[in-house]
Amino acid sequence: MGERLPEPHPLLQVTDLSIRIGSVGENLVDGVSLRMNAGETLCIVGESGCGKSLTALALMGLLPTPPLRLMSGRAEFGGQDLFSLSSQDLNHIRGGEMAMIFQEPMTSLNPALTIGEQIAESVRRHRGGTRTEALDRALEMLRRVRIPAPEKRLGEYPHQMSGGMRQRAMIAMALANDPRLLIADEPTTALDVTVQQQVLDLIRALQAETGAGLVLITHDLGVVAEMADQVAVMYAGRIVESGPVAAIFDDPQHPYTIGLMSSMPALGARSGRLVTIPGIVPPANAMPKGCRFAARCPFAMPDCAKAPPLADLGGGHRVACWNAPLEQAFPAMAVAG
Amino acid sequence: MTAVTNIPADAPLPRRRSRVWQRLRGNPSALFGGALVGFFLLIAILAPILPLPGPAATDWNAIRKAPSVAHWLGTDELGRDVLSRMVWGAQASLLAGVVSVAIAMGIGIPLGVMAGYARGWTDAVISRVTEALLAAPFLILAIALAAFLGPSLTNAMIAIGLSAMPIFIRLARGQTLQVMTEDYMESARAVGLGHGVIIWRYIMPNIFPPLLVQATLAIATAIITEASLSFLGLGQQPPAPSWGSMLNTAKGFLEQAPWMALWPGVAIFLVVLGFNLLGDGLRDALDPKGS
Numbered sequence: 165m166g167e168r169l170p171e172p173h174p175l176l177q178v179t180d181l182s183i184r185i186g187s188v189g190e191n192l193v194d195g196v197s198l199r200m201n202a203g204e205t206l207c208i209v210g211e212s213g214c215g216k217s218l219t220a221l222a223l224m225g226l227l228p229t230p231p232l233r234l235m236s237g238r239a240e241f242g243g244q245d246l247f248s249l250s251s252q253d254l255n256h257i258r259g260g261e262m263a264m265i266f267q268e269p270m271t272s273l274n275p276a277l278t279i280g281e282q283i284a285e286s287v288r289r290h291r292g293g294t295r296t297e298a299l300d301r302a303l304e305m306l307r308r309v310r311i312p313a314p315e316k317r318l319g320e321y322p323h324q325m326s327g328g329m330r331q332r333a334m335i336a337m338a339l340a341n342d343p344r345l346l347i348a349d350e351p352t353t354a355l356d357v358t359v360q361q362q363v364l365d366l367i368r369a370l371q372a373e374t375g376a377g378l379v380l381i382t383h384d385l386g387v388v389a390e391m392a393d394q395v396a397v398m399y400a401g402r403i404v405e406s407g408p409v410a411a412i413f414d415d416p417q418h419p420y421t422i423g424l425m426s427s428m429p430a431l432g433a434r435s436g437r438l439v440t441i442p443g444i445v446p447p448a449n450a451m452p453k454g455c456r457f458a459a460r461c462p463f464a465m466p467d468c469a470k471a472p473p474l475a476d477l478g479g480g481h482r483v484a485c486w487n488a489p490l491e492q493a494f495p496a497m498a499v500a501g
Numbered sequence: 502m503t504a505v506t507n508i509p510a511d512a513p514l515p516r517r518r519s520r521v522w523q524r525l526r527g528n529p530s531a532l533f534g535g536a537l538v539g540f541f542l543l544i545a546i547l548a549p550i551l552p553l554p555g556p557a558a559t560d561w562n563a564i565r566k567a568p569s570v571a572h573w574l575g576t577d578e579l580g581r582d583v584l585s586r587m588v589w590g591a592q593a594s595l596l597a598g599v600v601s602v603a604i605a606m607g608i609g610i611p612l613g614v615m616a617g618y619a620r621g622w623t624d625a626v627i628s629r630v631t632e633a634l635l636a637a638p639f640l641i642l643a644i645a646l647a648a649f650l651g652p653s654l655t656n657a658m659i660a661i662g663l664s665a666m667p668i669f670i671r672l673a674r675g676q677t678l679q680v681m682t683e684d685y686m687e688s689a690r691a692v693g694l695g696h697g698v699i700i701w702r703y704i705m706p707n708i709f710p711p712l713l714v715q716a717t718l719a720i721a722t723a724i725i726t727e728a729s730l731s732f733l734g735l736g737q738q739p740p741a742p743s744w745g746s747m748l749n750t751a752k753g754f755l756e757q758a759p760w761m762a763l764w765p766g767v768a769i770f771l772v773v774l775g776f777n778l779l780g781d782g783l784r785d786a787l788d789p790k791g792s
Contacts, residue, residue, distance in 0.1 A: 224691055259692030266691070271684040276706030285702060286692040337692060 174240075175202040175377045176223075176345060181237030183218050183227065190451035191235060193218050194401045197474075198379075200394060202344065205371070205378040207388040207409075209424070210398035213445060216381045217267075219398075220347050222247075223379075224264050225254045241345065260290040263338035267350040269330035273322035279306070280318035283337045290341045305336035308373075309366060328359035332366065339370060346371070347379045352387065364391065385428050389413060394480075397421050400445055400456040403474060407481035417483040417490055419461045455485070463487050463494070524786035531782020537775025541768075545592040553585040557740040565758040575760040578750060586742035587764050593743045594772065597658050597727035597736070598720040604662025605669050606716060612666075613673025614704060617681065618696075627670065634667040643726050647735040654727075654743070657736035661723045672715055676708035683707075710787040717780035721773045728769050744769050 176198065183193040193215040200206040208216045221227050223239055223246060239246040241262060249257070258264075266272040274282055283302035284295065291298075299318065306314035309332040322330055331351060338346060348367065352360035368391060371378050380391055388395055388409065396406040397418065405418040416422045423441040443460035446452055452459060458468035467486045474484045487493040525531050544551070554560075560580035568575040574583040616627040634642070646660035680686065680703070689703050730736035731745025739746060744765040751762035 226687060226690055255693040255695060257693070258690070259694070264688075264691040266684060266688055268684050272688045274685045274689065274703050274707070277702060281702075285694060285698060289692065289694055289698065334688070337688075 173202075174199050175204070175242070176200050176206075176379070177238075177240045178219075178223070179238045179240075181219060181222060181239065182235040183215070183222060184233050184235050185231050185448065187233070189449055190401075192232075192401050192448055193222070196237075196398070196401075196403055198396060198403075198406075200377055200379070202377055203371075203375045204393045205380060205391050206394045206396065207392035208379065208381045208396050208398060209383065209385065209388055211383055211445060213448075214398040215401040216398050217349050220264070220349050220379065220381055223347060224258060224262070225249070225251075226264075256290075259286050259338075259343075260341050261343055262345045262347070263341070263343040265331075265334050265338050265346065265348040265351045267353050269327050269334055269354060272334060273330055275322055278319050278321055279325070279333050283333070283340050286337055287340050301340060302336070305340045306333070308339070308370065309333070309336040311336070327355055328363065331355060331359075331363055335363075335367065335370070339374065339376070342374060343376055345377045345379065347381070349381045350383070351380075352384075353382075367391075385424060397424070400451065402456060402471075402484065403482075404457065404485070405481075405483045406474070408479065411479060411481040415481070417477065417481070417488045418457075418485050419463055419487075420457050423460075463490075521786045525782055528782045528785060530778045531786070534775045534778025534780075534782060537771055538779055541591050541595060541772045541775070544588050545595045548588045548592050551585075551588060553588060554582045556586045556589040556742045557581065558585075565754060565761070567758075568760055574764050575758065577747070577758070577761050578754060583747075583761065583764055586747060587744070587768060590737075590742040590744045590747060590765065591768065591772075593654060593731075593737050593741070594724050594727060594769070597654065597661065598724040598776075601658045601661035601723045601727070602665060602716050602719045604659060605665035605719065606712070608662075609666040609669025610673045610712065613670040613675075614677050614700060614708070616670070617674040617677025618700060618704065624674070628674070631667045631670045631674075634664075635671070639664050639722070640726060640729060643730065644733065644735065647730050652735045652738060654731075654737045654741070657727055657730045660730070660735075661726050664726075665719050665723060668715065668719065669712065672712060673708060676711055677704055680704055680707045711784075714780055714784040714787065717776055717783055721776035721780070724776070725769065725773055728765075 178196060178198040181193055181196040182191045184191045196215070196219055198206065198208075208219065210216050218227065218232070222234060225246065227234065234247060237247065241257070244257075246254070246257070273279070277285070280299050280302045283305055284298035287293070287298040287301045288295070291301075303314055303318055306317055311317050311329060311332050317325070317329075317333075322333075325333065351367065352363050355363060364387065367378070378391075380387070382388060392409040394407070395409050395412045396403050397412070397420065398404065399420045405412065405416065405421045412421065413425070416425055420441070423439075426439040427441060429438055441460055446456060446459065454469040454471050455461070458464045461468070465486065472484045472486045474482045475488065476482050477489055483489075558581060560576065562580065563572065563576045564580045565578055566572055566576045566580075572582050572584065574587060577583055577586070612627050616624040643660045643664040646663055647657050650656035650660060686699070686703060689699050694703075727736055728743070728745030728748070731743040732749045734746070734749070737743030737746055747765040748762060751758070751765070754761055
């Protein structure tokens with residue numbers, strides 16, 4: 165593993181995070197380490213059930229425990245270990261310095277409160293002040309997320325708004341207290357394609373405005389290419405490849421990442437079937453011992469019975485594969501590539 | 502999104518409350534129930550100013566007289582005006598119904614929400630006690646408590662309230678557990694809201710509709726129970742009027758003066774029917790799956 169001097173003051177540094185369900189079996193999230201600097205966008209990519217949402221929930225202290233258990237790990241955010249905070253201190257950070265946007269805008273807002281009251285509740289929790297001041301701030305936030313007629317929307321209930329509008333309201337609520345870190349768990353998955361783009365543009369614009377770091381969880385490589393500075397690819401609870409977005413897209417090294425890239429439909433290429441990765445993700449109660457991708461991997465070999473470490477290939481590009489770099493293991497690929 | 506900007510700023514907006522009200526208005530039996538309840542409420546409130554003889558004023562010249570122009574509903578065995586006693590009895594019945602349900606909700610809802618919100622041993626203790634209380638039949642429990650507390654209308658209300666409390670604990674707990682699994686609870690925690698705000702602003706408003714329906718139906722049960730307790734001498738004490746105690750007296754004169762039993766019986770029937778119809782209507786109107 166290549167030694168690198170740690171950059172000063174990362175905004176968020178997660179080390180060896182493991183999460184398990186119950187007390188027996190394999191870890192659902194296994195030894196995940198992440199690092200991001202202020203103002204950066206880190207995309208966590210992977211298919212459903214790979215542990216990306218669990219990782220996000222753990223950072224927010226929102227893991228349902230039990231049945232889930234935090235087995236190991238540290239998460240340093242602004243010099244504090246998130247996992248050792250009291251629930252009071254955690255409540256202080258949540259929604260204040262660190263905020264989250266959820267996947268389901270249709271159900272993530274309280275149907276009994278108006279949009280304005282909901283945003284104001286969060287503002288008052290973290291900034292204090294009067295109800296009127298908090299509502300003023302809510303109005304300002306609705307304006308900033310470009311909701312039309314914000315004065316009117318302030319007094320409306322969630323059921324009176326469309327999905328895209330509600331997601332904007334969620335973003336307004338998340339950013340109301342100027343967080344330094346925003347975690348967005350599939351923020352556009354439940355939205356129409358046209359609205360998806362608007363919401364992504366909005367998040368990016370607001371991020372540029374506020375300088376907040378963004379952890380964006382998605383399964384959409386198109387979104388990753390558009391938004392990310394850093395990428396972490398997760399498979400079956402582990403990070404299999406991570407690095408700067410350019411390195412991951414130009415030179416994917418892990419067979420899973422390569423499979424993901426080639427299964428993306430391209431505009432114009434109509435001939436032939438879409439490439440798929442054979443096999444399925446191993447179920448949580450039957451995780452293989454070594455490399456968890458080995459059973460589906462075209463390059464699998466006997467060594468894969470041992471779990472490969474996340475090795476640095478240079479420039480922060482890390483891969484957990486015994487064959488990496490592939491060009492050395494399979495010289496023919498370098499020629500073909 | 503573009504359509505939104507075209508709506509004039511003063512356009513009337515659909516609101517949840519008005520939708521419920523519209524559904525309620527379109528339901529004839531709920532309206533009938535509401536009218537019955539409203540009628541009895543009105544006469545109970547107006548009791549002191551109606552031009553009637555006092556409910557305890559006896560007239561030895563008019564004992565067990567059939568309904569007439571002077572006494573519209575007849576007189577009882579002491580010559581008291583049955584209409585006047587009915588009107589004042591409505592006050593006792595409705596007061597008993599409302600106050601006892603208020604007691605049941607006031608204790609039951611906080612306990613139920615606490616059990617559903619805190620889970621763990623808090624839930625275990627509250628739930629086991631609730632189940633033990635529910636194991637005793639409602640009326641038997643109320644009679645036992647009323648007998649223990651001593652006969653009076655106030656004690657009857659307390660007894661009925663405590664007997665009805667476990668229903669509200671169980672309902673509030675179940676509703677809280679359900680609301681706790683909603684996505685918006687997660688987002689409430691994600692913005693760092695404290696327990697107080699979560700309970701008052703996120704749980705209470707969302708569990709309220711089914712509790713309101715239960716309250717309406719519970720008032721009907723409480724009125725019957727108050728009448729039963731008064732019939733047994735454990736509620737309203739003579740000479741103060743109560744429909745239940747009027748029935749008790751009337752049972753000795755069924756052949757000579759059937760009107761003494763008829764009116765309280767009809768009144769209990771109608772007011773209980775009214776609350777039940779209103780409760781059913783409210784349940785349909787508040788049901789999000791309804792048409």
